[in-house]
Amino acid sequence: MRRTKLPLALLATTLLAGCATAPSDPSVCPVVVEYGRETMARAADELDALPANSALRRMLDDYKVERARLRECR
Template identity: 55%
Template sequence: MMFNAGCWKRRLAALTIATISLSGCAAVSSDGGGPGTCPPVVEYSREFQARAAEELALLPENSAAVEMLGDYAVMREQARACG
């Protein structure tokens, strides 16, 4: 394990929490559906986000789940920008 692995995980956890928190500001389209409609962005409580960050910090380095969460954060940002 690298010396700075803990620091890297904390940064990723902070980035994930920031992304999730910012996605709560997403605007909802009022057109009601159809092609090109933005998907809804689920809002998470601060307590739930803190719990997720703690669990994320426990994952091993190079975890597939960590990579998937990064992709999920990007998709949330895209959905938020869609509206």
Template identity: 55%
Template sequence: MMFNAGCWMRRLAVLATATSLLTGCATVGSDADRLGACPPVVEYSREFQARAAEELALLPENSVLADMLSDYAVMRDQARGCIN
């Protein structure tokens, strides 16, 4: 009985190791037509940005929306850095 338990433990360890190694290979697609890990960055016109700035200025002090927009700006900068 001990021999079988050891055999299964070894097989389980090999299976876990192989699964771990193979999942590391699957994180990036190899197709050229597919998008990579970098999200697209939407470009806004100057007029649109000016309107957004005016609306942002109308928000109350310590607005949650202003904090969220700040986070969004950081994410856009990161996406731009990812593409370049």
């Protein structure tokens, strides 16, 4: 059960972000959540366990792009 928490959390974040409206002050950028090495290593292991054609893989690729855009916003 624990193994599904991270992908589900990322999925929920991605889906909810799609419903967001433009910020009222475009000069304010959202904060990018930083993850520790242990969390990143665990996420990488979980991602490696997914099938190559997994929908979650595609969604996580989209999430990676969104995080990069947030970093550019700063």
